[in-house]
Amino acid sequence: ITVKSSSKEPVTAAGEEGDDTPKEEPWKTTLKTTMVNVEAGEFRGHKVSLWELLHSRYIPEESRKELLEVYEAGELTLEQVKTVVTTIVTRAAAAERAEPAAPVSGPRAEPVTTEAEPTPLQGD
Numbered sequence: 001i002t003v004k005s006s007s008k009e010p011v012t013a014a015g016e017e018g019d020d021t022p023k024e025e026p027w028k029t030t031l032k033t034t035m036v037n038v039e040a041g042e043f044r045g046h047k048v049s050l051w052e053l054l055h056s057r058y059i060p061e062e063s064r065k066e067l068l069e070v071y072e073a074g075e076l077t078l079e080q081v082k083t084v085v086t087t088i089v090t091r092a093a094a095a096e097r098a099e100p101a102a103p104v105s106g107p108r109a110e111p112v113t114t115e116a117e118p119t120p121l122q123g124d
Contacts, residue, residue, distance in 0.1 A: 025072075027071060027072050028051070030078060031049065031050045031051040031054065031071075031081070032049050032050075032051040033049065034049060034050045034078060034082065035047040035048065035049055035050075036048065036049075036050060036053065036082055036085075036086055038053065038086050038089050038090060039090075040058075040089055040090040040092075040093035040094065041058065041089065041092075041093030041096065041097075042056075043056075043089065043093075050078075050081060050082060050085055053085045053086070053089050054067065054068070054085055056089065058088060058089040058092035058093060058096075059085065059088055059089065059092075063088065067081060067084060067085070
């Protein structure tokens with residue numbers, strides 16, 4: 001009896017560890033299984049999961065963390081997350097296409113050039 005119960009315990013423990021991966025948090029599973037069609041950048045022409053979009057180069061890490069926290073807390077619906085993520089990806093891909101020379105530093109440099117440009121235009 002002792003041998004049987006001790007042999008069952010490691011199997012149960014191992015089984016729990018093995019089952020741990022598929023049993024991810026429901027909100028995470030939802031993001032991985034919700035497919036969207038974003039006609040922008042590398043995603044044009046095929047459906048991708050919201051999870052892939054969130055972890056793409058178009059979503060800054062800070063924004064991703066904030067979106068995940070707010071969604072996990074139940075403050076955003078799935079539809080709201082979908083709208084925000086697809087909007088960010090679409091805008092980022094469009095901005096990247098407009099300024100292919102500086103995709104990484106472009107967004108940071110943009111506000112500076114945007115502020116500098118209106119002054120001469122208003123002067124004319």
